[in-house]
Amino acid sequence: MTDTGRQQPPLRLTRADLDALPNYVPGRSPADLARELGIPEAVKLASNEVPYGPLPGVVEAVAEAAAGAHRYPDMGVVALRAALAERYGVDPERVATGCGSVALAEHLVRATCLPGDELVYSWRSFEAYPIIAATSGATSVRVPNGPDHGHDLAAMAAAVTDRTRMILVCNPNNPTGTFLRRAELERFLDTVPDDVLVVIDEAYREFVTDPDVPDGLTLADRPNVVVLRTLSKAWGLAGLRIGFLVAQPVVAAAIRKVVTPFSASAAAQAGALAALAQAEEMERRCALVVAERDRVTEALRKHVPDVPTSQANFVWLPLGDRSVAFGQACEARGVIVRPFAGDGVRVTIGAPAENDAFLAAADAVLA
Ligand code: PMP
Numbered sequence: 140m141t142d143t144g145r146q147q148p149p150l151r152l153t154r155a156d157l158d159a160l161p162n163y164v165p166g167r168s169p170a171d172l173a174r175e176l177g178i179p180e181a182v183k184l185a186s187n188e189v190p191y192g193p194l195p196g197v198v199e200a201v202a203e204a205a206a207g208a209h210r211y212p213d214m215g216v217v218a219l220r221a222a223l224a225e226r227y228g229v230d231p232e233r234v235a236t237g238c239g240s241v242a243l244a245e246h247l248v249r250a251t252c253l254p255g256d257e258l259v260y261s262w263r264s265f266e267a268y269p270i271i272a273a274t275s276g277a278t279s280v281r282v283p284n285g286p287d288h289g290h291d292l293a294a295m296a297a298a299v300t301d302r303t304r305m306i307l308v309c310n311p312n313n314p315t316g317t318f319l320r321r322a323e324l325e326r327f328l329d330t331v332p333d334d335v336l337v338v339i340d341e342a343y344r345e346f347v348t349d350p351d352v353p354d355g356l357t358l359a360d361r362p363n364v365v366v367l368r369t370l371s372k373a374w375g376l377a378g379l380r381i382g383f384l385v386a387q388p389v390v391a392a393a394i395r396k397v398v399t400p401f402s403a404s405a406a407a408q409a410g411a412l413a414a415l416a417q418a419e420e421m422e423r424r425c426a427l428v429v430a431e432r433d434r435v436t437e438a439l440r441k442h443v444p445d446v447p448t449s450q451a452n453f454v455w456l457p458l459g460d461r462s463v464a465f466g467q468a469c470e471a472r473g474v475i476v477r478p479f480a481g482d483g484v485r486v487t488i489g490a491p492a493e494n495d496a497f498l499a500a501a502d503a504v505l506a
Pocket of ligand 1: 342
């Protein structure tokens with residue numbers, strides 16, 4: 140109301156185009172669902188986390204870092220970048236860290252695209268990509284997944300125009316678990332113009348078992364290739380928020396320049412260093428997840444024969460219009476999965492008992 144008492148239209152203080160933007164949907168809280176259903180606990184298989192808790196030594200390292208919480212963290216992330224560089228056999232100048240790899244994806248778009256420039260990616264893929272593109276003013280060019288639910292690289296190559304500045308390749312792909320093989324990915328990279336950045340998002344790399352799926356780092360000597368990784372998944376640090384990328388030194392330096400200052404907290408840096416010292420245990424846990432992934436896939440194929448083979452820590456149920464109802468039916472049985480309306484349902488691989496709970500629900504709903 141103004142002082143004359145007349146109603147004014149609401150002031151628009153933020154960009155109108157944001158109204159059309161989908162919200163990122165975080166996995167639902169299992170505690171809330173358990174309360175709602177009146178059961179002791181619900182199972183959450185919706186956010187691609189690993190079920191085994193932080194790696195040994197992480198909690199202690201974070202607690203120690205917390206004692207210095209009144210100080211700013213190391214803005215250069217020197218020790219962690221050195222540890223990552225050593226583990227992956229690259230120069231520390233080629234490494235940049237961010238507040239999760241999702242933040243790095245955002246920084247990459249900001250560092251490459253001016254408003255109206257094009258960002259090419261396969262769809263359906265990681266739900267943050269359209270949000271990142273829109274908030275950066277870049278134009279999303281979505282290339283539909285192929286019939287196998289994975290990237291259609293020929294169509295993606297054909298979608299590149301003079302305005303394309305960056306391409307996101309998600310391998311393995313979230314949420315479908317599908318994967319690209321070395322020969323096809325190399326052929327694709329050969330066709331992309333040298334001045335277009337290709338970001339290979341390998342959030343799930345540690346769960347890959349097929350030797351034909353290339354480690355992006357073996358492709359990262361190409362000047363326009365960036366490999367994006369995270370410590371959120373296999374390394375069990377989703378709550379601490381650390382991701383990293385490996386790129387050519389000029390690209391990594393540009394990203395370090397645009398990164399939000401101090402966004403890698405002291406706790407995150409210390410936790411990540413402790414986790415990296417536990418690579419063997421990380422691999423052991425991944426092997427457990429992989430064995431369960433194969434078991435769950437086989438069981439689901441009895442109901443849905445075209446469940447794609449997954450190389451990640453989740454599986455995809457291409458249920459189309461039945462997806463949301465399936466998700467609701469699983470929730471009613473105490474299991475939280477991640478439906479994508481009209482498309483499919485992503486189910487994270489958990490501990491064996493959690494997967495059993497999901498399979499029992501799936502048996503009941505899909506039978
Ligand atoms: N890339 C992909 C493909 C993902 O699935 C995710 C997490 N869901 C991320 C990046 C971001 O992970 P984080 O920000 O936790 O590193």
